[in-house]
Amino acid sequence: AQTVTQSQPEMSVQEAETVTLSCTYDTSESDYYLFxxxxxxxxxxxxxxxxxxxxxxxxxxxxxxxNFQKAAKSFSLKISDSQLGDAAMYFCAYRAPLDSxxxxxxxxxxxxxxxx
Amino acid sequence: xxxxxxxxxxLITATGQRVTLRCSPRSGDLSVYWYQQSLDQGLQFLIQYxxxxxxxxxxxxxxxxxxxxxxxxxxxxxxxxxxxxxxxYFCASxxxxxxxxxxxxxxxxxxxxx
Numbered sequence: 001a002q003t004v005t006q007s008q009p010e011m012s013v014q015e016a017e018t019v020t021l022s023c024t025y026d027t028s029e030s031d032y033y034l035f036x037x038x039x040x041x042x043x044x045x046x047x048x049x050x051x052x053x054x055x056x057x058x059x060x061x062x063x064x065x066x067n068f069q070k071a072a073k074s075f076s077l078k079i080s081d082s083q084l085g086d087a088a089m090y091f092c093a094y095r096a097p098l099d100s101x102x103x104x105x106x107x108x109x110x111x112x113x114x115x116x
Numbered sequence: 117x118x119x120x121x122x123x124x125x126x127l128i129t130a131t132g133q134r135v136t137l138r139c140s141p142r143s144g145d146l147s148v149y150w151y152q153q154s155l156d157q158g159l160q161f162l163i164q165y166x167x168x169x170x171x172x173x174x175x176x177x178x179x180x181x182x183x184x185x186x187x188x189x190x191x192x193x194x195x196x197x198x199x200x201x202x203x204x205y206f207c208a209s210x211x212x213x214x215x216x217x218x219x220x221x222x223x224x225x226x227x228x229x230x
Contacts, residue, residue: 035218043204045159045221046118091158103172104149104219106158 002027004094006107013082014115020067021077021110023092029053033095034075035104036066040088048090051075079112087114119143120222122207128228134195137225141188141209147171148190149219150182151206159206165190166213197229 003026013019025034036048051059051068058066063080079086092107119142129135141148150162152175161174165184176182179197184190194201204224210217 037221042223043153043226044118044223045206045208047218047220050218102213102217103161103164103174104159108158 002029002094002096002105004092004105004107006090006092006110008110009108010111010113012113012115013079015082015084017082018078018080019082019112021079021090021092021112023075023077023107025073025075025092025094025105027073027094027097029097032097034066034068035093035095036064036075036077037091037093038086038088039091039109040085045091049077082114084114084116086112088112118220118222120207120209120220122205122222122225124225125223126226126228128230129197130230131197131199133197133229134193135197135227137192137194137205137207137227139190139192139207139209139222141190141207142220145209145211145220146188147210147213147217148184148188149208149210150176150190150192151208153204153206153224154200155203162192164213171213194227199229202227202229 032053034051038046049061067076089109091109093104096103121140146167149164151159162176164172182192206224207222208219
């Protein structure tokens with residue numbers, strides 16, 4: 001069965017610095033999708049970035065980028081120039097294949113603290 | 117703002133009661149998903165509807181049911197409520213139900229069972 005692991009329950013970073021959140025997953029599929037979602041204190045779930053496994057190029061959205069290592073089944077999120085508004089829970093999610101009805105499988109989350 | 121709306125935002129009720137949570141997907145989205153998030157935990161997938169039909173079931177209790185109406189809004193019904201049902205319930209929507217679909221989440225309904 002597919003699983004998603006976020007090994008860092010909590011991370012902290014100084015404002016304006018760079019931080020990397022880790023995510024690993026287990027799958028036997030070759031085509032799949034990976035996502036990072038952000039959940040601020042308001043608890044709204046906000047899409048940060050997504051990656052298609054068939055693309056070798058790492059996805060980037062402004063200050064957010066991923067390091068996708070398919071062979072290692074690793075999908076880390078890098079946040080550059082951290083801002084106070086980045087403080088949130090960050091969830092990594094994997095899109096399961098057709099036989100699991102494409103459901104999202106979620107990691108346990110990493111709480112990101114931004115120090116001013 | 118994701119374009120997904122959920123009502124009510126907050127709900128307080130007693131054990132044994134029944135409640136209905138409502139979700140309106142983004143304009144044009146055919147697929148609706150329901151998730152439960154208990155305190156300080158990740159999301160648990162409950163159920164998915166696509167264009168009015170049930171598409172997939174996750175860890176949904178028999179006391180819970182859902183439906184998607186012809187106008188594509190969805191309702192999640194929770195009955196015989198227990199203290200452990202207290203959680204944040206999210207609705208998400210996507211254009212279709214394919215594997216590359218990004219799900220956009222509503223603001224959630226906070227349910228407190230006393």
